Amino acid sequence: WAGHLPAEGNGSDKKLFYWLFEPSNKSSSDEIPLILWINGGPGCSSMDGLWLENGPLRLKVEGTSWKIDVNPYSWHNAPAWLLYVDQPVGTGLSFTRNGNYCKNDFEVDRDFHYFLEEFFFPNTPTGDESAEWMMKRPLYFSGESHAGHYIPSMMDFILKRNDGNGAAIGNGWVDPYHQYAAADAAYGYGIIGMSQRASLEDKERSCQSQLKSGKYDSNVCFALLDDIVDQSFGKNGHTVVSQYDSRLWEQKGSARSFPLGHKDVETYLGGARSQTQIPLVVNYKEVLHAIHAEESIDAGQTYAECTDPPYYALAHQDGLGPHMLFFNGINDLICNHVGNEKVLDALPWNRNNEYMMQARHAWDSENNYVHGRPDGYIKQYENLSFLKVLESGHMVPMDQPSVALAMMKTLVY
Numbered sequence: 001w002a003g004h005l006p007a008e009g010n011g012s013d014k015k016l017f018y019w020l021f022e023p024s025n026k027s028s029s030d031e032i033p034l035i036l037w038i039n040g041g042p043g044c045s046s047m048d049g050l051w052l053e054n055g056p057l058r059l060k061v062e063g064t065s066w067k068i069d070v071n072p073y074s075w076h077n078a079p080a081w082l083l084y085v086d087q088p089v090g091t092g093l094s095f096t097r098n099g100n101y102c103k104n105d106f107e108v109d110r111d112f113h114y115f116l117e118e119f120f121f122p123n124t125p126t127g128d129e130s131a132e133w134m135m136k137r138p139l140y141f142s143g144e145s146h147a148g149h150y151i152p153s154m155m156d157f158i159l160k161r162n163d164g165n166g167a168a169i170g171n172g173w174v175d176p177y178h179q180y181a182a183a184d185a186a187y188g189y190g191i192i193g194m195s196q197r198a199s200l201e202d203k204e205r206s207c208q209s210q211l212k213s214g215k216y217d218s219n220v221c222f223a224l225l226d227d228i229v230d231q232s233f234g235k236n237g238h239t240v241v242s243q244y245d246s247r248l249w250e251q252k253g254s255a256r257s258f259p260l261g262h263k264d265v266e267t268y269l270g271g272a273r274s275q276t277q278i279p280l281v282v283n284y285k286e287v288l289h290a291i292h293a294e295e296s297i298d299a300g301q302t303y304a305e306c307t308d309p310p311y312y313a314l315a316h317q318d319g320l321g322p323h324m325l326f327f328n329g330i331n332d333l334i335c336n337h338v339g340n341e342k343v344l345d346a347l348p349w350n351r352n353n354e355y356m357m358q359a360r361h362a363w364d365s366e367n368n369y370v371h372g373r374p375d376g377y378i379k380q381y382e383n384l385s386f387l388k389v390l391e392s393g394h395m396v397p398m399d400q401p402s403v404a405l406a407m408m409k410t411l412v413y
Contacts, residue, residue: 003292004068007089007111016115017086017293022054023079031413033138033267035166040146040173045092046084049144051265053397054404055084061264073401078228078409081137084118087112087150093288095299108150109157116158129399140412141167143336144395148172148326153320158267166323166383168411170396170404171335174293177211178342180221182299185336186228189246196231225334243334292302323383325411329392329399330376337388344386355381363387364407375403403406 004015023032037054039046052058060067077084088102088111090139103110120135141151141164148169155164173179182201186192192200207221225243230387232241233252242248269284288294326344328337345356360382362374376389387407393398 004094005115007094007115008100009114012100013095013152013299014089014111014352015099015295015299016111017296018119019050019084019291019310021074021076021082023081024056024074025079025080029182030136032079033137033140033413034083034134035075035078035140035142035408036083036085037075037142038085038141038150039088039274040144041091042088042146042150043085043091044145045086045168045363046143047092047265047269048395049397050084052169053395054401054408055082056404059138059264059268067266071401073397073405075142075397075405075408077405078412080140080408080412081134085104085112085180087115088339093293093296095296097299099183104151106157109154112154114221114377138165138412140165142169144170144172146173148335159322164322166325166411168325168327168408170327171329171394172326172340173335174340175343175346176216176221177208178346180207180211180224181339182225182228182333182336186246188338190330191232191246192228192239192342200227203227228333241333241395244329244332244395245309245329245399246333247393268280296369318330323411325385325387325407327376327387327389327396327407328406329396330388330390331392332392332394341386342360344384347384351384352381355379355384360388365403375400375406399407 002017002019004017006012007014007016019303025378037046037049039048049055049056054071054073054075056071056076058069058071060069074082079271086094088094088108089096090101092219102111141155143151151167151169151172152174155167158164179344181200183192183197183204186196187197192293203220205225207218207224210220229240229243229412238252239249240252242250267284268287301363326340326405328340330337345352347355349355358379360377360379363376365375374390376387378387379386382388389396389400389403392403397404
């Protein structure tokens with residue numbers, strides 16, 4: 001099932017695009033959970049998650065032809081119902097005709113709650129207004145990057161009105177006070193030396209001071225990661241370390257190449273393509289018609305992987321209560337594991353001291369260690385878990401698909 005649903009009542013033209021997949025075992029059991037996935041940005045489409053990370057489909061380019069493959073590590077194999085949503089309006093295939101974009105967290109949360117009510121009740125795929133077939137099952141939020149801000153804020157809003165069982169946040173951008181800095185992570189990767197780290201730590205303190213005073217558009221803060229990336233190319237170098245994965249390098253000053261395949265998805269759903277790339281024939285309007293998204297064309301919304309943020313969201317909220325799983329690709333720089341560790345250690349919840357006292361231990365996705373090494377390291381206490389995933393960057397389900405699927409199984413079952 002796919003299409004648009006309203007994000008606001010009273011005849012508003014604000015509509016969010018969704019794509020729903022049923023569990024691989026076709027079970028109708030109420031015990032099969034619904035996993036909702038959103039990408040971050042802000043302003044990045046959840047079609048990245050669907051096509052490049054944890055969705056049932058893989059888009060491949062073979063010569064000048066398109067091919068769609070099955071992803072054996074899709075999260076619908078958990079098994080679970082899997083729902084992808086482009087939000088807020090202005091993102092991906094979600095649109096508003098009159099420029100009625102969200103201006104703050106409250107409007108984003110309100111729109112998303114309205115969408116969920118439309119999804120669960122009058123416009124469900126079965127047409128059953130009671131929607132008991134979906135409402136009874138466990139609900140889990142999931143996402144990555146700026147979804148680390150979206151999800152806690154949404155849960156805080158929604159759980160005051162509806163039930164939810166938990167969330168999984170990957171490489172989340174949760175609290176800029178602790179996360180603009182990347183010096184500790186970069187030093188651990190060997191990218192910078194001790195003197196460089198000391199200099200960056202001075203700038204980090206200046207950044208934090210500005211954030212405390214309410215200056216969220218601080219150039220000092222923005223430069224903390226940029227300085228690390230810019231100096232990584234060395235003398236006469238032409239490549240720099242990727243801010244999304246310290247194992248990767250990109251051409252200095254070139255268009256972003258990460259994640260691999262994102263331009264293909266952009267072409268398939270939006271028709272745009274760089275003149276330097278192999279020309280591929282695709283009638284993207286037929287594709288959008290097949291997924292009931294042609295209304296976005298009429299509204300003038302051309303699909304792009306990421307758009308300018310439709311609003312600025314930098315205030316931290318936590319929605320702890322249900323089981324919260326935070327996971328981090330260990331090689332990410334922009335939302336690195338050190339910053340996320342500091343965020344979780346600072347969370348104002350009533351088990352904070354007990355959580356901080358817990359030791360981190362090795363975690364194996366198969367729980368048998370037959371391959372001779374762990375897949376990550378986990379720290380957990382009661383309903384809060386933090387998993388650092390090895391050999392992965394900003395997008396864990398893309399880098400370690402089997403590990404990510406096993407991780408979600410442990411959360412939802």
